[in-house]
Amino acid sequence: MLRLSWNTFTDRWPLFLGAVLTVCLGVALVQSSLLILVSAATAGGEVAEAVTLLALTLGISAFLAVFIVSSTFAFTVAQRRRDLALLRLVGGGRGQVRRLLLSEALLLGVIGTVTGVPLGLLVMRSQAWLLRTLGFVPGEFTPRWQDWILGVSAGIGLAVAVAGVLAASRRAAKVRPLEALRETGEATRVMTGTRWFFGALFLAGATAMAIVSAFVPADGAIALAINTALAAAVALTALSPMVVPLAGRLAGLVLRGPLGRLAEANLRDGVRRSASTAAPLIVLVALLVAQAGALATIAAGARNEQQADLRGDLVVTTTGPADLDVPGVVSVSAQTRLPIAITTRTDEGDGEVDTETEQGVATVVDPAAYAGAHVRGPQSGSLADLTGATIAVGPGFRPVGSTVTARIGDRELDLRIVAVLPETLGGGAEFLLPRDIVPAGLLASAPTESIVRLGPGAEPAALAAHGEVTTVDEWLDRAGAEQQETSTGIMTVIMGLAGLYALIAVINAVVIAATDRRREFAVARVTGLTRGQVVRSAVLESGAVTAIGLVLGGLAASVTLIGISSATGRITGQAVLVVPWGLVAVIVLGAFAVVGATSTWTALSATRPNPVSLTGAAE
Structure with missing residues (x-):
């Protein structure tokens, strides 16, 4: 064998x-x-x-x-x-x-x-x-x-x-x-029982994950976004043969003349071929658009969330806390960021203790000033208790009253959790520490951002001598640009080579389809069509198939983006949806260009031999 x-x-x-x-x-x-x-x-x-x-x-x-x-x-x-x-x-x-x-x-x-x-x-x-x-x-x-x-x-x-x-x-x-x-x-x-089963199964799974993503934290929503896009792509790929005949009828309304009618007939007749060519496109569009849209939506939601939360006019950026007691300043909330290692211990029973250490960034604050500069309070506990050997943690970390061990610089302290911070889309503090437990030497060399509120008639220029002064909106725009740069890096690492793989699969499907159409093209030529007309008909057909893949991939991505948008609405109170139109345009133009060029090349290769020799050849 x-x-x-x-x-x-x-x-x-x-x-x-x-x-x-x-x-x-x-x-x-x-x-x-x-x-x-x-x-x-x-x-x-x-x-x-x-x-x-x-x-x-x-x-x-x-x-x-x-x-x-x-x-x-x-x-x-x-x-x-x-x-x-x-x-x-x-x-x-x-x-x-x-x-x-x-x-x-x-x-x-x-x-x-x-x-x-x-x-x-x-x-x-x-x-x-x-x-x-x-x-x-x-x-x-x-x-x-x-x-x-x-x-x-x-x-x-x-x-x-x-x-x-x-x-x-x-x-x-x-x-x-x-x-x-x-x-x-x-x-x-083409629509076998297996296709129906997996199409329905993955479609139900994608719908369920899109619903769940609206009720999970932001990090979980991003992970679910990828899984939702994959499940929706598989579902629509399995069900795509039902769309091809409909697309053929729609193409018949647009494509005129003998070449258009030939492309329409080939599209409706070659359902399996069209579905196989569209499959990698569906996955490519679903993954790229869903991931880019999810990251952009969360970034936009995080900016809106911070803008609504902050009560201030200016942000002064310095190295270490600065003395901003100048005329016209009503309040100052200095926020100094330090690396921190948090160790938690969980009693597993039978005398076993599970120890886990998490690296993060702590924000050192004055509790009263911090509460005055932020609208949203903690989920539980009170920032008024944030004094001495205490810490405030993010949601889902540990409940109020628990104890953790924190390494701050070269010091190791046991800290009691006194508050759990509200859930955010990003940009919020991971941990809050009171200023009195952090060595002054560490504070003096750490980056500090001070949220400043000005009184009537105050001159912002008076703060320029103390550090870099920006408005709150400018500061949020800068933070958003940094987050967008990170998101672009994530997209590049996760989707770069995977997207290239899917694109190569599209080319491969077109090439495989053309290898079995030599006799079909030859029959078209002996019935009166020229070689150029046969090639143009094949390109028109490939364009319709490309449109099918792009539309179905867009639907798969839409399921993901709707779930992410719902998640932003639940967390911030205002739903946000950002569609990466630039990326969509690149994908659409690139898909039509690549598939069109591949179809042209394969059709030219398939029509190179004498048509009579192919039509008369035994199969």
């Missing part, structure tokens, strides 16, 4: 080339992300943020590998149904067909793994450079090679390839050979 699989592979290599490429890229992405993740996790707390990002990257890479390889194999097997039908007619049983396809998957997994391992080293260098450039890891950070990764990569390549062909091989073995040869019955049915 392996010999027959190898002969099939060498004879129909254009169909398998895309599958090999997807397995290769999947192995490379997962291997790279896993190696960097392990290296970062063992490097200590200074790269803790990078560990979280890499864990997300690894999860998305694994999802894309399984999803795209599965859809690619399913399309490849569908393109070969006539070959498989002939194998059945000459005596091959259903089990032999399945073993043939699984053997081919095994070969492709081996080839994809062998090529993916060295490619993964190049991807690892690119990812590490990206993390260093964006400041998520130190400049000297270098991921280390691990010998065990060879076994993991081999397992990933073989498992993804075999898992990708399992469902397709089962369906191919069930099709009756005469139905496949005649293109009737089960062979032509």
Whole structure:
């Protein structure tokens, strides 16, 4: 069976080339992300943020590998149904067909793994450079090679390839050979029971996660945003064959002339081909737009939240607290930021105590001045008790009355929690410390931002000698720009290579579709169409398919953005929704350009031979 699989592979290599490429890229992405993740996790707390990002990257890479390889194999097997039908007619049983396809998957997994391992080293260098450039890891950070990764990569390549062909091989073995040869019955049915089941399942899951995201903290909402987009993308991909015929009818209203009618007919007739081409586009748009929109929406909501919370006119930025007792100043709330390590201990029973240390940033304040500069009070407890060996913590950390151990500089103190701060979208303080327990030397060298309220007729210029003076709005705009820069870095790390992978899958689907259309194009030419007209018809068809993928991907992203917008409304009292129109424009123009160029090239290649030789050739 392996010999027959190898002969099939060498004879129909254009169909398998895309599958090999997807397995290769999947192995490379997962291997790279896993190696960097392990290296970062063992490097200590200074790269803790990078560990979280890499864990997300690894999860998305694994999802894309399984999803795209599965859809690619399913399309490849569908393109070969006539070959498989002939194998059945000459005596091959259903089990032999399945073993043939699984053997081919095994070969492709081996080839994809062998090529993916060295490619993964190049991807690892690119990812590490990206993390260093964006400041998520130190400049000297270098991921280390691990010998065990060879076994993991081999397992990933073989498992993804075999898992990708399992469902397709089962369906191919069930099709009756005469139905496949005649293109009737089960062979032509695209919306199978499996598609209906997974489409409904993932659609329900995406809807449930979108609802849940409206009731979780901001960090949880971001994580749910990615999962919601993935689930919605899978659901709409499974259900996309229902949309293709409708899109064909709509295209018929727009596309005029013989070429338009031909493109419309091909679109309605090639439902499987159109759905397979649109699938990677749906995932690409859903991931990129949902993630960018979620980060931008949370950033906008955080700014609105801070603007409503602050009671002040100016912000004076200094190194260490400054004496701002000048004429016209009504109140000053100095907020000094210091790194802090908080250790918590939890009694697990049976004499076991779980100890956990969290790195963070504490804001050193005068409790009365801080309460006067902020509208929102704590969820529980009181800032009036924030004196001596006490601390105020963020929501969900520990209840009032608990004790934690804090390392401030080289001092270690046991602190009692006296207040739990309100939930925020970002930008709020993680921990609050009273000024009297922090050494003066640490305060003198730490960055301090003082919220200043002015009286009538006060001159802001009087504060210029004490530090950098900005209005509250300018200060919030600057903080928002920094957060946007961080968000862009997160997007680049998480979605950069994954988005490229999905884009390559789109090109691959177009190429696979064109390899099986040589005779179709030849028939169109012998009936009177020129080569240029056939190519233009194929490009028109690909444009309609691209539109389907973009619209369905946009719907998947919309489910996520609605959930995030609801979360901002619950936390801040004012729902915010930011759509990344710039990114949307880039994706739309790029998708049409890439798919159009690929369709043109493949159609030109498919129409290069003499049409008479193709129409008369035996299939």
